[in-house]
Amino acid sequence: MYLSNYHSHSLFCDGRSTPEDFVKFALSAGFKSFGFSSHSPLPFETNWNMSAADLPVYLEHTAYLKEKYKDRIELYTSLEIDYLDNTYNPSIPYFQEMPLDYRIGSVHFIPVAEELIEVNMVSIDGPFEDFERAVKVHFGGDVKRLVKRYYESSMDMIERGGIDIVGHMDKIYMNGHRCDGFSLEEDWYVNHVKNYIHLIAEKGLMIEINTKNVTRKQHTYPHKQFFSLIRELDIPVMVNSDCHFPNLVNDGREEAFRLLKDHGFTSTRELINGNWTDVPF
Numbered sequence: 001m002y003l004s005n006y007h008s009h010s011l012f013c014d015g016r017s018t019p020e021d022f023v024k025f026a027l028s029a030g031f032k033s034f035g036f037s038s039h040s041p042l043p044f045e046t047n048w049n050m051s052a053a054d055l056p057v058y059l060e061h062t063a064y065l066k067e068k069y070k071d072r073i074e075l076y077t078s079l080e081i082d083y084l085d086n087t088y089n090p091s092i093p094y095f096q097e098m099p100l101d102y103r104i105g106s107v108h109f110i111p112v113a114e115e116l117i118e119v120n121m122v123s124i125d126g127p128f129e130d131f132e133r134a135v136k137v138h139f140g141g142d143v144k145r146l147v148k149r150y151y152e153s154s155m156d157m158i159e160r161g162g163i164d165i166v167g168h169m170d171k172i173y174m175n176g177h178r179c180d181g182f183s184l185e186e187d188w189y190v191n192h193v194k195n196y197i198h199l200i201a202e203k204g205l206m207i208e209i210n211t212k213n214v215t216r217k218q219h220t221y222p223h224k225q226f227f228s229l230i231r232e233l234d235i236p237v238m239v240n241s242d243c244h245f246p247n248l249v250n251d252g253r254e255e256a257f258r259l260l261k262d263h264g265f266t267s268t269r270e271l272i273n274g275n276w277t278d279v280p281f
Contacts, residue, residue, distance in 0.1 A: 001257060002270050002279045005249055006035035007080065007104060007167065007208060007240035012058045013039040014048030015244045019065055025246035027073055033271055034249075035076040036062045037104050040095065043088055043116045050079075059099065076101040076271055080167055083107050083157035084116055091162030102271065104208070105163030106171075107153050110146065112138045124150060124172050131175035143179040144188060147172055151192040158199050164276075166200055168210040168221035168242065184223060193226055201233040206269050206276070209260065211252025212242035220256060227263035236269035236278065257281065 008022055009015035015022075019036055026034040041052035050058065062077040069075055078100050081090040090096075090105045113120035122134040124146075139145040150172045158166070170193055176182045183189055200207060207230060213219040222230065230237065239256045243249050260268075260281075267278045 001253075001281060002033075002268060003029065003031040003250070003253075004033035004035075004238065004268075004270050005031065005241050005243065006033070006076065006078065006102070006165065006238060006271065007037050007210065007242045008035065008249070009038055009080075009242070009244045010036065012054055012061075013050045017246050019062060021246045022243070022249060023065060023069055023073065023075065025249050027069075029250050031073060031249070033074040033076065035078050035101070035271070037078040037080045040079040040081040042082060042084070044118045046118060049082075055098075074271070074273070078102050078104060080104040080106050081163065082109060083153055083160075084109060084121075085111055085153075086156070086160070088116060089157060089160055089162070091160040096162055101274070102164040103162060104165045104167040105157050106167035107150060107157060110149050110153060122146070124175065128175050128178055132179060135179060143176055143182045147176055147182070147189065147192065151196055154196055155199055158196075158203055158205065161203065163205065165206045165208050165238070165240075167208060168212070169196065169200070169207060170223055170226070171210075171221045173223060174213065174217070174219060174221075184225065193222070194229060197222075197226060197229055197233065197235070201235050206236045206238060208240040209237055209256045210240055210242050211256050212248075214252030214255050220252075220259065224259050224263070227259060227265075231264045236276075237265065238268050238270065 010019040039049040042049050066075040081095050083089040108125045109121040135143050210221040239253055241251045267280045269276055270279045
């Protein structure tokens with residue numbers, strides 16, 4: 001098993017420790033590669049995205065760590081970039097001109113009005129109570145409408161490009177499955193996900209197996225029921241913990257690899273010497 005993690009969050013966003021603390025833990029666990037991927041700046045301030053003013057310091061500091069630890073571990077600089085709409089997403093010049101080693105694309109917010117400010121955003125990734133309230137207020141109490149919007153945004157993100165890795169691709173089910181009318185098994189939902197996966201394959205992107213909630217909720221993103229289709233379409237995968245604490249750098253990895261093996265995967269896609277490479281288990 002090649003030990004790596006390309007999705008992590010430090011004090012530059014909503015992580016709970018310094019970037020170097022994450023590196024030290026990764027080294028102690030025998031990791032070969034580690035990527036910094038703070039939440040990207042947004043057109044508005046949140047308590048979990050990086051501020052645009054901090055971005056130069058982030059790039060400078062991670063470059064310093066890459067040099068400091070170059071003989072011990074491969075370090076990479078990235079961002080987890082939010083798709084909001086056609087004006088603010090990973091494909092715009094602002095993100096494409098940054099000196100990043102790779103880019104993760106994720107959907108955390110669904111705009112419910114044209115102006116891109118926080119009050120006009122529905123978060124799919126926050127407390128369930130907020131999610132449930134948003135379904136009632138903005139989607140007429142119909143969770144299917146919110147799910148449809150989520151996958152429409154996700155599909156548009158893939159079409160516009162500018163990313164390498166699709167982040168926690170179906171995280172809508174984290175809160176969605178607790179709402180009346182939601183079902184992981186019904187065709188209306190399964191078809192959304194299948195169409196999304198087929199588009200990812202068409203565009204030649206990678207999917208992370210996100211293990212952030214494996215220990216607490218027994219969730220992987222994507223859900224394990226879609227592993228077979230991902231394997232059938234030969235989409236490259238990697239295992240990322242989406243860690244916010246250094247001691248969770250390796251969290252959920254063994255379970256994720258067990259599931260990958262059970263579904264016929266034989267390798268993960270890893271960044272080695274700056275090149276994406278398939279590494280057998």
